Amino acid sequence: MSAAEIDLRFTLNGREVQARVPSHTLLLDLVRERFGLKGSKRSCDMEVCGACTMMLDGNLVSSCTTLAADADGRAVVTVEGLTPAAGLSRVQEALVLHGAVQCGFCTPGFVVAITHLLQQHPNADDEQIRRHLRGNLCRCTGYVKILAAVRSLAGTEPGLQPLAHERT
Amino acid sequence: MLPAPFQLARPTELAEAIRLAAATEDSHFHAGGTELLMAMKLRLLRPELLVDLKRIAGLDRIAWAEDASVVIGALATHRQVEQDVIVRRHLPALAALCANVANVRVRSAGTLGGNLCFAEPHADPPTLLAALGARLRLVGPDGEREVAADAFILGEFETAREPAEIMTHITVPVPRGPVAYRRFRHGERPAVNAAVAWTMAADGVTIERARIVVGALGSRPQDVGLLERLLAGRRAGEAAEAVAQGLTDAVGEIEAMDDRHGGADYKRHLAGVLITRNIAEAAAQINGATP
Numbered sequence: 001m002s003a004a005e006i007d008l009r010f011t012l013n014g015r016e017v018q019a020r021v022p023s024h025t026l027l028l029d030l031v032r033e034r035f036g037l038k039g040s041k042r043s044c045d046m047e048v049c050g051a052c053t054m055m056l057d058g059n060l061v062s063s064c065t066t067l068a069a070d071a072d073g074r075a076v077v078t079v080e081g082l083t084p085a086a087g088l089s090r091v092q093e094a095l096v097l098h099g100a101v102q103c104g105f106c107t108p109g110f111v112v113a114i115t116h117l118l119q120q121h122p123n124a125d126d127e128q129i130r131r132h133l134r135g136n137l138c139r140c141t142g143y144v145k146i147l148a149a150v151r152s153l154a155g156t157e158p159g160l161q162p163l164a165h166e167r168t
Numbered sequence: 169m170l171p172a173p174f175q176l177a178r179p180t181e182l183a184e185a186i187r188l189a190a191a192t193e194d195s196h197f198h199a200g201g202t203e204l205l206m207a208m209k210l211r212l213l214r215p216e217l218l219v220d221l222k223r224i225a226g227l228d229r230i231a232w233a234e235d236a237s238v239v240i241g242a243l244a245t246h247r248q249v250e251q252d253v254i255v256r257r258h259l260p261a262l263a264a265l266c267a268n269v270a271n272v273r274v275r276s277a278g279t280l281g282g283n284l285c286f287a288e289p290h291a292d293p294p295t296l297l298a299a300l301g302a303r304l305r306l307v308g309p310d311g312e313r314e315v316a317a318d319a320f321i322l323g324e325f326e327t328a329r330e331p332a333e334i335m336t337h338i339t340v341p342v343p344r345g346p347v348a349y350r351r352f353r354h355g356e357r358p359a360v361n362a363a364v365a366w367t368m369a370a371d372g373v374t375i376e377r378a379r380i381v382v383g384a385l386g387s388r389p390q391d392v393g394l395l396e397r398l399l400a401g402r403r404a405g406e407a408a409e410a411v412a413q414g415l416t417d418a419v420g421e422i423e424a425m426d427d428r429h430g431g432a433d434y435k436r437h438l439a440g441v442l443i444t445r446n447i448a449e450a451a452a453q454i455n456g457a458t459p
Contacts, residue, residue, distance in 0.1 A: 002176060003175060003176060003177075004176075023176035024171045024172065026171075047202060047270070047271070050273070056276075059277070060272050061273050061276055065201065065209070066205070113272070135272055135273055135274070135356075
């Protein structure tokens with residue numbers, strides 16, 4: 001009835017996957033090391049910084065402190081699953097255009113959290129934006145540009161269009 | 169960081185979960201894992217067996233009970249509590265508290281029961297649940313029992329729960345008067361918090377009974393009995409003055425510890441500030457309701 005290893009079946013970015021892992025495996029390590037998706041980052045390793053943010057059945061979780069076993073039978077979405085095959089998602093594009101990406105280490109976590117926020121509240125106001133993103137830390141931008149990018153997506157601030165020389 | 173290896177069980181029946189935990193010397197129940205897995209990653213805990221409770225149906229249910237109380241399944245996440253229509257309508261202070269615990273990821277995974285059972289002193293829910301007179305249902309090898317929320321947490325990381333007992337639900341009577349909760353924090357955890365709940369007499373302006381609880385600053389949530397006694401039988405409009413007179417003595421009796429959230433005296437001072445603001449808010453709720 002109890003086991004040191006466990007067989008998992010879940011969907012990872014919409015694809016059915018299977019894995020046999022030791023029970024103490026963390027979701028972040030399973031996704032990064034076994035499935036090779038390196039967008040999610042280990043940073044604080046204590047549920048505070050948001051760099052490892054994933055969606056689990058549509059809820060945000062810190063994958064650094066979630067057992068891989070807890071993904072069994074559920075749907076996991078990482079930043080890779082939110083990135084189109086070509087180009088960027090609207091969240092990613094808004095972050096780029098607003099200069100909200102500097103070193104970029106925190107960005108995957110922000111992309112997942114912002115995407116989730118806009119799924120829940122397409123027209124989120126500032127209070128909702130701040131409360132939702134309070135758990136994602138960025139040590140470069142000072143948040144001003146990240147907030148501007150999210151406001152542009154929520155329709156509370158004008159969006160930016162790529163300049164001609166930026167178009168690809 | 170990785171937890172030390174353990175055996176994992178994922179029972180679908182409550183009785184099986186209890187049996188598994190009782191049969192193993194060093195087992196822990198696993199709910200949201202937001203506190204437990206941190207302690208395991210730091211190797212402060214190295215359980216032999218983890219019994220996951222999330223496959224037991226119904227433990228996260230939130231329902232209205234006939235005796236005018238809200239029954240919250242212990243495995244309901246903070247996010248479920250925050251968004252539940254019954255809680256929002258009848259216990260808006262608890263919904264607001266749960267909407268602001270830690271961060272959105274912790275709220276999505278962490279459970280109300282797990283929060284209580286872990287008994288980390290720097291937590292939001294225990295203080296308000298004590299003030300609201302919540303009752304906690306525990307089911308174990310020797311049967312069921314109910315423990316009052318304010319008697320459940322005994323000290324830091326220490327509760328009245330036996331190792332093989334599972335908290336199944338939290339019953340919160342709908343308050344008959346104003347409720348207010350405040351906290352002061354530097355990071356995600358409260359350094360100090362305070363809750364007030366008044367039971368009003370039939371006239372609507374006399375405080376029949378006051379509950380004033382402070383938490384996070386000491387080893388467990390504490391009643392501020394001196395102020396509770398000062399307020400009993402008093403009119404809401406006189407509450408602020410009565411509390412102001414008793415505050416220095418009352419705050420001086422609070423057990424507080426020096427830690428990275430602040431010195432004991434500083435936190436006692438903050439407790440006084442939060443109590444005063446809660447009393448003002450409670451009185452304003454009465455004044456607003458009584459022209």
